[in-house]
Amino acid sequence: MLWRIARKEFTELVRDGRFRWSAVFVLLLLMASVGMGWKNYREVSAQHRTAQEAMRAFWLNQGEKSPHSAAHYGLYAFKPRTPLSLVDQGVDAFTGVSVWLEAHKQNEFKFRPAQDATAVRRFGELTAAMALQLLMPLLIILLTFSSLAGEREQGVLRQLLSLGVRKRVLALGKALGVAGALGAILVPATVLGVMALALTDDTGALAGSWTRMALMGFLYLTYFAVFIVVSLAVSAQAASSRMALLILLGFWIVNGLLAPKAVTDIAKRLYPTPSAFAFATDVQKALANGVDGHNPRDKRNEALKVQTLKQYGVSRIEDLPVNFAGIALQADEEYGNEVFDRAYGTLWQTYTNQNAAYQLAGLVAPVLSVRALSMGLAGTDFEQHSHFASAAESYRRMLVKKMNDHMIDNAGKQDFAYMVNAEVWKTVPTFEYTLPDVRWVLGNQITSVLLIGVWAIAGIVALVVASNRIRTD
Amino acid sequence: MLTRIMKHEWRMLVSDRTLAGLVSVFALIVIYGLHNGTSWTRFLQEIQQAVQEEEIQRLGKLKEAVVSFEQGKADKVVPDPRSAASVGASAGTRSAFLPTTALAVLTVGQSDLYPSYFKVTTRSKDTIINHDEIENPTNLLTGRFDLAFVMIALYPLLILAISYNLLSGERENGTLALLLSQPVALRTYLLGKISLRLIVVLLLAVAFTSVGALLVGISPTNTESLWRFTLWTGMVMAYGLFWFSVVMVVNAFGMRSGANALVSIGVWLAFVVVIPSFVTIAVTTLYPVPSRVELVQAIRAASTEANAKGSRLLAKFYEDHPELVPEGAINLNDFATRSYAAQEEVERQIQPVLARYDEQLIRQQAWVDQWRFVSPAIVAQEALNVLSGTSVARYRHFLNQVDAFHREWQSFFIPKIFQRVRLTSADIEAMPRFTFVEESSGAVIGKAITSLFGLILPACLIGWIAIVRLRRYPLSE
Numbered sequence: 001m002l003w004r005i006a007r008k009e010f011t012e013l014v015r016d017g018r019f020r021w022s023a024v025f026v027l028l029l030l031m032a033s034v035g036m037g038w039k040n041y042r043e044v045s046a047q048h049r050t051a052q053e054a055m056r057a058f059w060l061n062q063g064e065k066s067p068h069s070a071a072h073y074g075l076y077a078f079k080p081r082t083p084l085s086l087v088d089q090g091v092d093a094f095t096g097v098s099v100w101l102e103a104h105k106q107n108e109f110k111f112r113p114a115q116d117a118t119a120v121r122r123f124g125e126l127t128a129a130m131a132l133q134l135l136m137p138l139l140i141i142l143l144t145f146s147s148l149a150g151e152r153e154q155g156v157l158r159q160l161l162s163l164g165v166r167k168r169v170l171a172l173g174k175a176l177g178v179a180g181a182l183g184a185i186l187v188p189a190t191v192l193g194v195m196a197l198a199l200t201d202d203t204g205a206l207a208g209s210w211t212r213m214a215l216m217g218f219l220y221l222t223y224f225a226v227f228i229v230v231s232l233a234v235s236a237q238a239a240s241s242r243m244a245l246l247i248l249l250g251f252w253i254v255n256g257l258l259a260p261k262a263v264t265d266i267a268k269r270l271y272p273t274p275s276a277f278a279f280a281t282d283v284q285k286a287l288a289n290g291v292d293g294h295n296p297r298d299k300r301n302e303a304l305k306v307q308t309l310k311q312y313g314v315s316r317i318e319d320l321p322v323n324f325a326g327i328a329l330q331a332d333e334e335y336g337n338e339v340f341d342r343a344y345g346t347l348w349q350t351y352t353n354q355n356a357a358y359q360l361a362g363l364v365a366p367v368l369s370v371r372a373l374s375m376g377l378a379g380t381d382f383e384q385h386s387h388f389a390s391a392a393e394s395y396r397r398m399l400v401k402k403m404n405d406h407m408i409d410n411a412g413k414q415d416f417a418y419m420v421n422a423e424v425w426k427t428v429p430t431f432e433y434t435l436p437d438v439r440w441v442l443g444n445q446i447t448s449v450l451l452i453g454v455w456a457i458a459g460i461v462a463l464v465v466a467s468n469r470i471r472t473d
Numbered sequence: 474m475l476t477r478i479m480k481h482e483w484r485m486l487v488s489d490r491t492l493a494g495l496v497s498v499f500a501l502i503v504i505y506g507l508h509n510g511t512s513w514t515r516f517l518q519e520i521q522q523a524v525q526e527e528e529i530q531r532l533g534k535l536k537e538a539v540v541s542f543e544q545g546k547a548d549k550v551v552p553d554p555r556s557a558a559s560v561g562a563s564a565g566t567r568s569a570f571l572p573t574t575a576l577a578v579l580t581v582g583q584s585d586l587y588p589s590y591f592k593v594t595t596r597s598k599d600t601i602i603n604h605d606e607i608e609n610p611t612n613l614l615t616g617r618f619d620l621a622f623v624m625i626a627l628y629p630l631l632i633l634a635i636s637y638n639l640l641s642g643e644r645e646n647g648t649l650a651l652l653l654s655q656p657v658a659l660r661t662y663l664l665g666k667i668s669l670r671l672i673v674v675l676l677l678a679v680a681f682t683s684v685g686a687l688l689v690g691i692s693p694t695n696t697e698s699l700w701r702f703t704l705w706t707g708m709v710m711a712y713g714l715f716w717f718s719v720v721m722v723v724n725a726f727g728m729r730s731g732a733n734a735l736v737s738i739g740v741w742l743a744f745v746v747v748i749p750s751f752v753t754i755a756v757t758t759l760y761p762v763p764s765r766v767e768l769v770q771a772i773r774a775a776s777t778e779a780n781a782k783g784s785r786l787l788a789k790f791y792e793d794h795p796e797l798v799p800e801g802a803i804n805l806n807d808f809a810t811r812s813y814a815a816q817e818e819v820e821r822q823i824q825p826v827l828a829r830y831d832e833q834l835i836r837q838q839a840w841v842d843q844w845r846f847v848s849p850a851i852v853a854q855e856a857l858n859v860l861s862g863t864s865v866a867r868y869r870h871f872l873n874q875v876d877a878f879h880r881e882w883q884s885f886f887i888p889k890i891f892q893r894v895r896l897t898s899a900d901i902e903a904m905p906r907f908t909f910v911e912e913s914s915g916a917v918i919g920k921a922i923t924s925l926f927g928l929i930l931p932a933c934l935i936g937w938i939a940i941v942r943l944r945r946y947p948l949s950e
Binding site for chain 2: 029032036043044047048051054055058062063076078090091093094095096097098108110111112113114115116117118119120121122123124125126130134135138142145146241242245246249253257258260261262263264265267268269273274275276277278279281347350351354355358381382385
């Protein structure tokens with residue numbers, strides 16, 4: 001019986017002109033957005049790859065210099081594009097694309113692509129994620145709002161139930177029918193997405209991201225399922241199909257439009273973002289006067305001198321078997337690292353707290369949980385940005401330490417006049433970055449995973465209850 | 474007849490609790506939006522104030538130090554504060570501020586994406602302009618819940634919600650045919666219903682905005698704020714008018730209420746979400762802005778080359794600028810002068826690269842200005858940004874002034890650095906200061922007026938289509 005109902009619903013939908021037109025429209029939008037995403041991904045990742053190689057070449061060919069001035073010269077790291085960013089660009093346009101890795105300082109990422117655009121971009125970009133998060137639910141509402149309420153209005157429902165069809169089976173069958181009709185859009189779109197991944201220059205793109213891709217597919221299917229069961233439950237209980245439509249459109253607006261923006265300001269109120277000025281001032285103060293404010297730089301330097309002399313059992317700097325300037329540089333660097341760890345740690349924790357507010361608001365608007373998870377799986381959320389930033393920072397620290405260590409061991413009395421060449425530059429390995437694995441991503445998004453689960457279960461329960469108590473007139 | 478219909482509708486509306494509910498929700502949303510705009514603007518003002526205070530303190534100390542050196546009172550251990558290189562690059566720097574306008578509280582616009590001040594030094598332009606305000610990228614992606622958002626996205630929904638079924642509802646209740654048996658034209662009847670709602674909603678929107686504006690401190694006696702605010706509310710009214718024309722045409726097509734609701738939300742989605750995203754695609758495809766990655770590479774290439782040339786560049790510099798040759802011998806290995814000679818070369822080389830970004834962005838903006846009329850939401854958003862002083866155009870206007878100020882700053886210090894002269898306390902007093910010159914009111918008003926027409930004309934056209942279409946309105950199912 002279940003299958004028969006599902007098949008009837010499916011056939012009816014597929015023959016409906018309104019469904020056909022809107023399905024074609026959504027499918028075209030999805031294809032266009034995947035196409036745009038694919039083009040963008042290819043261009044940007046090729047650019048970043050070449051730039052990264054060029055930076056390495058600059059580093060190797062910087063000529064003869066003192067190791068410390070090489071550390072000042074440093075390198076730039078460019079944030080790689082993840083393959084699945086062709087589905088969901090996440091926050092990529094709002095984080096800088098590159099960071100300068102230099103001695104003494106952990107820099108911010110610079111150049112946010114959104115700054116090089118017109119204000120129209122703030123309305124939102126056409127990405128597959130936008131179509132899936134915003135348009136598909138509307139389509140689902142369109143397909144389902146009248147499917148139970150409408151049959152009641154036409155008097156078909158009473159007849160149907162008199163045939164002995166169980167109410168629950170009827171509702172479930174309808175849900176399956178709608179799901180089948182959606183398949184007509186989702187299957188070609190998914191095939192296209194997979195093909196786009198396979199056609200990137202990056203040979204590992206498809207192989208490397210299939211777990212993420214499968215989970216993303218599962219995520220969106222669950223999201224659509226939530227909308228199907230919620231809509232059917234409303235349709236079963238609403239006084240009329242018009243009322244059902246109004247309630248569902250209201251929910252769609254709160255979900256996709258009101259809630260996300262409302263959370264921005266609440267999150268910022270709960271966990272205020274500091275200003276760039278306050279952040280920089282705090283870092284400067286901590287570097288100069290010590291983290292606790294009672295350990296100024298010259299005092300630190302004096303203590304280091306005493307300690308080094310004692311360690312080598314000599315009484316004058318000139319008698320040291322190592323280069324003291326290098327030791328002082330490295331000690332200052334390590335002190336700085338502590339300061340930066342603290343400053344960026346606090347800042348990023350603020351962002352994480354703000355993002356947790358978005359995740360939690362998924363309780364009211366499931367799109368927020370879906371958005372967070374989708375960005376996470378695509379590798380374009382803030383957490384993965386900071387993961388890359390940390391990797392770049394560790395590389396910077398390694399590079400600077402290598403230069404300082406070289407100076408300590410070899411500079412002797414020459415200090416900054418000590419020059420070295422490409423032999424030393426070569427000892428610094430190339431910067432390699434690997435994306436965190438899926439478990440790490442899901443670990444950051446536990447709230448969202450749970451809330452999507454809660455929505456799915458609550459939706460199914462609501463549908464069962466609503467269909468059992470369905471009004472026949 | 475029209476007034477009688479409107480009176481009757483008014484009684485119906487007042488007795489209907491849904492309208493009261495919708496309006497109170499709308500009022501709450503307006504308050505929330507205004508509140509967010511206000512706290513954001515306060516945040517910006519507080520930053521500017523903090524930066525300014527730091528600057529005053531730092532420059533005060535600098536002046537004291539210079540004076541004590543001039544009077545020979547200074548301790549010999551302290552480094553000489555009179556070096557032009559160190560004052561111009563760090564100790565004496567000034568910031569250029571983009572002040573917030575009185576209406577900034579209404580529209581956050583692009584002000585969360587661009588910095589509101591730049592610290593100007595003798596260093597190259599690219600180091601000056603790559604300063605950013607810190608923000609969680611997720612917040613930037615989501616955008617702010619300001620009054621402009623309320624007006625552009627939610628206010629049309631209110632209009633659609635209270636008028637999508639004006640005729641279809643009557644028909645479904647069976648009252649429409651009865652009504653038209655009276656001596657009243659369908660056109661008059663629909664116009665009466667729509668006009669009343671139009672008047673109520675527009676008055677409410679203006680009233681909410683005005684009361685809110687007064688509460689958040691927009692002064693009605695200040696001429697500048699007054700005309701900006703008048704145009705701002707004018708835009709809101711014209712935008713409302715547009716959506717009423719949309720809902721009128723939706724009503725005129727004779728579909729059932731459910732279909733009307735769906736078509737309305739479809740039109741809303743098209744204008745507020747889909748078309749803007751297509752405009753973005755079109756403009757970025759037509760005038761792609763090159764990736765900033767290229768800029769990073771260009772700077773690195775130019776500076777590597779310039780540094781390698783080192784002393785040769787400095788020698789050439791002195792040949793080009795004999796007036797800057799210091800008294801006594803030229804030292805071609807002096808670090809400060811050598812690095813400025815190299816910097817000049819780098820700035821010259823990356824100038825065309827930097828210009829390409831600006832040119833493309835200007836082209837993009839010009840294209841969007843022309844094509845914004847395809848969506849009333851874009852027309853309204855751009856106009857509200859311009860009127861509130863949070864548009865990209867005002868930011869670019871500011872950047873140009875920063876650029877000029879930066880050049881003024883450099884030409885004040887760099888010759889002194891090359892001549893190796895010591896700054897005097899008079900020099901410290903004479904250091905350039907930045908004053909922001911506001912965009913021309915004419916340009917702002919011009920843009921607002923064309924935007925008003927860009928909303929009112931299509932509204933009239935759509936309204937006319939609705940009236941023509943009404944002749945074929947089916948009176949029964």
